[in-house]
Amino acid sequence: MKSTVEHLSPTRVRINVEVPFDELKPDFDRAYKKIAQQVRIPGFRPGKAPARILEARIGRAPVLDEVVNAAIPAKYQEAVVASDDVTPIGRPEIEVTEIADHERLTFTAEVDVRPEFELPELEGLTVEVDETEIGEDEVTEQLDQLRARFGTLAGVERAAQKGDYVQIDLSAAVDGTAIEEATTTGFSYEVGQGGLIDGIDEALEGMSADEEKTFTSTLVAGEYADREAEVTVKVTTVKERHLPDADDEFAQLASEFDTLDELTESLRERIGQSKRMEQAGQARDRLLEKLVEGTEVPLPESVVQAEVDSRAHDAVHAFDHDEDKFAEFLATQDKTREQFDAETREEAEKNVRYRLVLDALADREEISVGDQELTERILFQAQQYGMAPEQFVQQIQQAGQLGVIYQDVRRSKALIQAVRAATVTLPGGEVVDLSDLLGDDDADETVEEVPGEVVAESAEDVDGDAADDADTAEDKADAKA
Template sequence: MKSTVEHLSPTRVRINVEVPFDELKPDFDRAYKKIAEQVRIPGFRPGKAPARILEARIGRGPVLDEVVNNAIPTKYQEAVVSSEDVTPIGRPEIEVTEIADGERLAFTAEVDVRPEIELPDLAGLTVEVDETEVAESDVTEQLDQLRARFGTLAGVERPAADGDYVQIDLSAAVDGKEIEEATTTGFSYEVGQGGLIEGIDEALQGMSAEEEKTFTSTLVAGEYADREAEITVKVTAVKERHLPDADDEFAQLASEFDTLDELTENLRERLGQSKRMEQAAQARDRLLDKLVEGARVGEDPVPLPESVVQAEVDTRSHDAVHAFDHDEEKFAEFLSSQDKTREQFDAENREEAEKAVRYRLVLDALADSEEISVGDQELTERIVYQAQQYGMPPEQFVQQIQQAGQLGVIYQDVRRSKALITAVRSASVTLPNGDAVDLSDLLGSDDDAEIVEEVPGEVVESSDDTADTADDTAAADADGAGDAAGDKADVKA
């Protein structure tokens, strides 16, 4: 077999392949066997008719079609492997250019590839992160939240104010017609928390038990979405929350500590650790941005393979609508409630998709340059982690990602995470005042990927619908050549 590579652009190549018919003998043997099992010829048992009898009965054409469709994916893979400077990251568009029976098969494959990316010097990169000082107000807020968990509600005979809990009955009417789905009774609501109905907090402030008030608001969902409605709210009870005193007795009730001082010190330490984790994540995200900003292909920023970007756009759009059971009207209602049009969503979606693809390209180049590998244990840990995120048993999650061909995606996620941690270790991390920040205790050893559970821009496919996302899998698989192995739909005779 002979193959040559034409570089059409920094992100696309055409691979020209020519295969002598002598190399196709195993493919012809498989084709004859398969066809013989499908065709019934008098005098021969299924699968036993000789090749010459089959060709006499059905002609040479069906045999050649079977051979070509089965041989091309394998020969394409061989051509990719032999071309060391080509890393496919999408599905190839294959066109058969010649079938000279008995002599050769020739075809071309155009495919998007990862460009040759030149990365900035890691040791020369500096990122600035925020301070981790814990303010006393932060500790007080945490303590108050803990006290609130042990608080009690007591009825009061006074008008409701922010922070009070009220028990209410709600109803809504449009043009005098009551909306059944907008009616509820005995609903408990904290005055001032927001997020229920626009105008409800203003209406409730100053209301006492057994008082009723009507106000106008715009419905945001349902049959009457975006319509003005008359909202009637009746308060049936007003309650205020009583918090336990912040003392040693409360510390013993709410924690394993004997004194309030010990409890508050523990809260302070936890807040400090949380801020350090945020600091590490800041270093990661900001360094990734600097890597992308400094990465070059020649003199230009990293170019993006269009088919890979489009696959990312399609996947993100699919997942967004999937959350609404693929009901475009419901999705449109949701966008309207966010004061956003579909055109705005599509534009933002494409911008995020381009960012995600660019992140992946740069991190893959970094992983190659640092010779990053992923062990079985690391891959298993990530799979277990993601299974927990989806609330699925790991065995079931593994089965679904294998069926969807996404195991390579997870492998690449871990590899990129490790590469980014390597970059953070090599770069300089400083505070706003210029002092160096030591994150070594959070970054772990060279074999760990602790702080990078999810690289910015990464997309983990929904396990409910993984089979619909093969294009995204192809875009990020560890071996892009393998994605086309069984794909005959893109072959054009």
């Protein structure tokens, strides 16, 4: 097989492939075997008819079609792997240019590729993060939250106020028609917590036990979503929370400490550690922004467009793909569809640029991902989705997403290594040491996520019969790069 690469732009190539028919013998053997199973020829058992009999019965054209459709993905793969400077990151557009029977098969594949660009040196980069001052009000808030976990509820003979717990009966109606799914009794609710029905908190404040009130609210789900409804709420009980005293006895009850001072100091240390983790996250995010700002990155259009399409699909999907409802929603946000499309493209371009920079950084720093690291990320994501690890692994394998997770881990490690190499300072110029949070160079990353929505999309499916083998080609190309 012969192949050549034409660079059409910094982000796109055309691969020209010529395959002698001698190399297609295994494909012909498979084609004859497959077709023989499908064609019934008198005197021969299924799958046993010789090639010359098959061709005499159905002609040469169906055989050639079967061979070409099967051979192109594999030969595309070989061409990608054989090239030294091609890393596909999009779907190839394949065109068969010649089928010279008994001589050669030629085809072209145009595909977006990872562009080449220069990254700045990490050692010269400096990023600034916020101070980690801990206010006493923050410690008090943490202590009060801990006390609330050990609090008790007691009924009161007064009107409900914010922070009280009420037991309520709810019903709703639209144009006089009762909404069954909006009806409940004996529901316990904390006044002021939100997230139930718009207007419920305002209605409940000031209500006493056995009082009933009706107010208007817009339903957000179900058959009557976005419709105005008359909501009736009846309070059956009002209870207030009693918190235990903040003293040494409480410290012994709620923690491993003997005194309130020890418990308070532990809470202060936890807040400080949390703020330092926030610093590490800031350093990571701001360093990536600085890397991107200092790098001219050509963007592969098909990859950008794929992300634009995915974002737009997800947005409209929330409205059952009803464009009119989506337009109404945008209007409530004082936004037009044109503005939404422009913002969507801007975000897509930013995320593609982030991924390309992190891929180039991972290549330059020779970042690898071990089996243990990959397993830990899979377990972490399975837990996020509330799935059993075995079920999650099965689903990502079926969806061909294992390479996506691999790339995600690799990019995260590259960014962590960049933070280790750069200088992190406070606003006054004092250098911040985050090494205990970032780990050693050979250790797994401590700061788990790549910022924003930078997810791996470096190997995409190929449409039609070429899908599976072309995926393999792109995976090998990624591994080679």
